[in-house]
Amino acid sequence: AAGLDVDRAVLVDERQRTSDPRILAIGDCSADAASAPHRAAGHWDAAKASGERAAATILGHEPADPGVSWFWSDRGDVRLDVLGNFAGAERHIDRGAFGGAQFMVGGFTNGILTSAACVNDPKSARQLRKLLDRAWRPRPEEFADVSQTLKQLATAR
Numbered sequence: 001a002a003g004l005d006v007d008r009a010v011l012v013d014e015r016q017r018t019s020d021p022r023i024l025a026i027g028d029c030s031a032d033a034a035s036a037p038h039r040a041a042g043h044w045d046a047a048k049a050s051g052e053r054a055a056a057t058i059l060g061h062e063p064a065d066p067g068v069s070w071f072w073s074d075r076g077d078v079r080l081d082v083l084g085n086f087a088g089a090e091r092h093i094d095r096g097a098f099g100g101a102q103f104m105v106g107g108f109t110n111g112i113l114t115s116a117a118c119v120n121d122p123k124s125a126r127q128l129r130k131l132l133d134r135a136w137r138p139r140p141e142e143f144a145d146v147s148q149t150l151k152q153l154a155t156a157r
Contacts, residue, residue, distance in 0.1 A: 005033065015063055016054040024057060026050040035085075043071035068132040072122070081125035084115030084132055093140045104128075111137050124150055 005011040005019040009031035016024045019033075027047040046069060053063035072081045086092075089107030096103030104124060107115035112135050118125040127150045138153050148156075 007031065012050075014053070015057040016050055017057065024054045026054045045070055065133075068129055070125070070129055072125070079120050079122060081118040081122055082116075083118075083125060083128055086115045086117070089115055091140065093143050095144055096146050106143050108140065113138060113143065127151060127154075 010025040011033035012030045049066045056063040086107045091108040102120040104118040116128045
């Protein structure tokens with residue numbers, strides 16, 4: 001009714017401005033207009049970051065880079081951390097035994113690790129958030145090799 005561009009959420013730019021630049025939208029009701037399909041992030045971390053970007057916009061400051069998207073969920077004894085967006089990944093590499101008690105899957109695009117899902121491994125998820133923000137390029141066979149920690153892989157080059 002307000003005449004704003006919407007697609008399952010209010011579409012916003014990198015400064016949380018809607019199609020009417022006088023109106024900002026944050027949290028679950030907003031989605032990045034530059035990405036498709038348009039999806040609201042739906043996690044407290046994304047809502048917090050969108051509020052910080054809106055505050056910077058209101059104050060006339062440049063918003064901080066939000067970094068890779070991330071959410072987590074606990075389902076019984078299973079914790080799942082998902083980083084980035086698997087939609088554009090060209091290749092998926094398992095690290096650990098897929099379906100095991102603890103494992104991860106990495107999504108690669110143009111040789112860069114662009115997304116990851118970690119099952120019961122929040123420590124690795126925290127490390128991967130930093131590595132994905134740096135456009136880390138592990139070789140797929142290195143990523144799959146669980147005999148080396150992510151930290152060892154990241155510092156090896």
